Amino acid sequence: MRERRYPSDTTDAEWAVLAPLLPVPACELPTGGRPEKHPRRNVIDAIRYVNDNGCKWRAVPVDFGIPWRTVYGFFQRWRASGALARIHAELHQMVRLHDGLNPRTVAVILDSQSVKGAETVGQDSRGFDGGKLINGRKRHLAVDMRGMALAVMVTKASPHDSIPARDQLFRLRLTHLELAVAWADSAYGGTLVDWSHTFLGITLKTVPRRKDQDGFAVLAKRWRVERAISWIMRARRNVRDYEGLISHSEAHIMWTFITLMVRRLTRPPRPPRAAPHPVEPAAMDDEPKPIRLRTLPPSAIRLAPAVLS
Incomplete structure (x- = not known):
């Protein structure tokens, strides 16, 4: 196990939250695959290091023990497979539950x-x-x-x-x-x-x-x-x-929010605000009434005008 010396490295508590959300390794799937050579925690730390410090992929420090092409490969595959978006969505719901919200x-x-x-x-x-x-x-x-x-x-x-x-x-x-x-x-x-x-x-x-x-x-x-x-x-x-790709720009922003949400889940819940924010009055004329969650399926979304035959 490598020594974690960078501010972007995951703590034990953060890794306990993030590890169950990662995709299943290919070697554990029915289709089979080659076992992963490098620990996934080191891969996550390397991706977070690039995102937090803004260095090039080729400049990934050698103390991670992973070639930069391998780190970039995980970053690209998880983005393309939709695993990154799924992790982000699940963490978002976990944070809201952690704060006592719907x-x-x-x-x-x-x-x-x-x-x-x-x-x-x-x-x-x-x-x-x-x-x-x-x-x-x-x-x-x-x-x-x-x-x-x-x-x-x-x-x-x-x-x-x-x-x-x-x-x-x-x-x-x-x-x-x-x-x-x-x-x-x-x-x-x-x-x-x-x-x-x-x-x-x-x-x-x-x-x-x-x-x-x-x-x-x-x-x-x-x-x-x-x-x-x-x-x-x-x-x-x-x-x-x-x-070079717009999807990679979106992935870096999602990694930023994933890091933020994982850290928030390892801390005590945020207490509700006792008073409204100074820029928001206590009562607004256009404030919406309490909204109930929909129990009926929503109406169909109209994508284009119907073509009359």
Whole structure:
């Protein structure tokens, strides 16, 4: 067993939470396969080291005892097989149960972040954000009221936020049938509000800027997703987009949240807030009424107009 000397290494308590969620090794499947040569805990530590410190895959320290190609192979296979998304979803429910909440949230907050793309990002997967004056990619997040991400999507930086938001909301509806309300900034307003309510059954509410606001200001509901974006930027691999594939950019963000959620599960539950956040009044006129979980199957989602024969 190697000595764990890096801040990104898993503790014994974190490994006890994460180990049962990993995919079954190929040698234990009915189809059979070659036994894995390297301990999986070392593989997880190496992936978290790259994500936390922002180094190249070829610069993985030798004290992990694993070739960098093997570490990258696990990172790519778990992403392509859907195992990474499954681990993220299960940890999200575990965190909510750990905090005494319903494992399935009915409210989310949406926002996006534009980041510069390195020279390794191809022209076919990057764009120019005219509002932020950034040439690169844009990250679209959907978080719950605790700031934990439900969905992560990366696109070119050029499209307006309301365009990728349709795809993001559609994915949320397919994976979270209980979702009922979403908050976002004014960029998600307009026709997107009617579209999400008509076709997806999701009530989209916009939180506008204050009339006297000059520069950045903490706003109600939106501060939760802004805090989640700051958590992403703590991992240096996410400060700039270096990935040739968009799916790998999403995988690094998911690894950041997986590390955050595993650490939260090893700590005492967060006590509920005794008083509302300073930027959120105790009572709001547009505050939704208590939402009950749906017991009936949702109505069919209309993908395209029916073709009359």
